[in-house]
Amino acid sequence: MAALSIPVTVMRAFHRILANFFWGSSDIANKVWADLLHLLHFNNRAATSVNDGLLSFLSCQVHYSVERKLAHYTFMSAMWEIWCSRNQTRFQEEEMSGRLELNVDGVFKLANSGAGGGGILRDHEGRCVFAFAKNYQGAISALDVETRALRDGLTICCNKGILDILVEIDSLNLKRIVTGQMHRLWELTCIIQDVAIITKKVKVQIKHVPREANQVAHSLAGYGCSTKHFRCWDSGADIPHVVKGPYRLDKVGCPTLML
Template sequence: MTKSILSTPPFTLQSSLLPSINFKEWMLERALQLQPDVFAKLLMILHGVWRNRNSTLWQNKTQTAQDLVLSCFTWLEEFHTVHASNNASKQMQQKVWKPAAQGRLTLNVDAAFLPNQHHGGIGGVLRDCQGRFIAAYARPIPYTASPKQCEMLAIREGLDLLQSLQQQNVLIQSDCSEAVAEIQCDDHSLLENGGLIDDIKQVWHQLEGIQLMHTPRSCNGVAHRLAAIGFELEHASVWLHHAPEFLRDVLHYDCNRLN
């Protein structure tokens, strides 16, 4: 039975090699030559052959080759389903907002933009290493061409806030990976938002210890709320030292998940 299963593609165990085959070397070749998903099927089949042998010896019950292969593939599919579910659960648990290291501040920024409209909103929140509120801003953007441009404007506004508060050693987090990558690009002169990136870097270089990084959207809830508020505002707003009422629930939510 084993020979009939393993001699077919993609395992291709040659009958002429039996019984003198070095099984360890053959397995090593299969590990190098087969795709990972196919090699996983091979391992599962070998496990099934071993279980079938024991069942035959001790219980006098034997599976056909077809039943053995089908049951092995079913086990493998169930394993992948459970494993994928566990990984997704772990990833969801890991994707929570965390403040920067001791002695640093964290500035989360975000933008709100609707494709069928030409205006947007931006917002940002500044917190210390224990998650305590320091400042926040929200403002409308009357004219904007794209979500990425809006995100860059949110970063620029955040840098202006840091400069006005004379804050340095700050980690800036945005959930727009494209905006973060283009701002950090050495040669941005030919990019669509090259002029805006020039403005951002000009302010950035006037501050000390500023770092910009991408963060998942699930870690950017407070800034997302502020951007939505900014979308509806008529004028820019800034809050210092005391968080506005509409922001306290999401701030508490982030802090509670730190414990």
């Protein structure tokens, strides 16, 4: 029987998912493995890749079979708990009444200097309130594009009288800059100041999420790279066809894999 050939893109996506078990997008994984270090003799920080992390644990010498089984069960249980914790964060329960969620993202293509941003505002049932996409010609970095998209998304909310927003972004640096945990780059000063002015008018909570939880905004940002004009849609039925797939998957609670 011939061996099944698995596409490289699928394997890469699988490795990205597994990587969250070892390092994750927050400190959850690090804390779990630190607590289990003496029991499992497994150091996730020493692993340089998914394969390295698995081999590091599986090659660990244990004297007795009972201990080996206990270590294996504990290892798999830890991975399961990390996965459940990620899902709980991603698929959180309905936010407080009236609060809407704004996801924004940016795409910066260094090869051809293409840059675009986009975002989507949804209610607690995942329905689109509005979505936008824009070409950011002249942007100098991915962080620059993401910051512009955040500013434009908040501006639209403010103009529409939406005054209580949960903002979700997948750039940890942007979250730290906006919340004052990290010094901003001088070239982003004007944009960050615009964001600060808007947040004085609107109640905003900014939250960092994994990339797979931000795929609708990412698709809109990709669309923004190819459009010449600012585009805004007031319904999920009107968004570009390339965005509808991720939008529908996200609405039913199924995140899109990063291939």
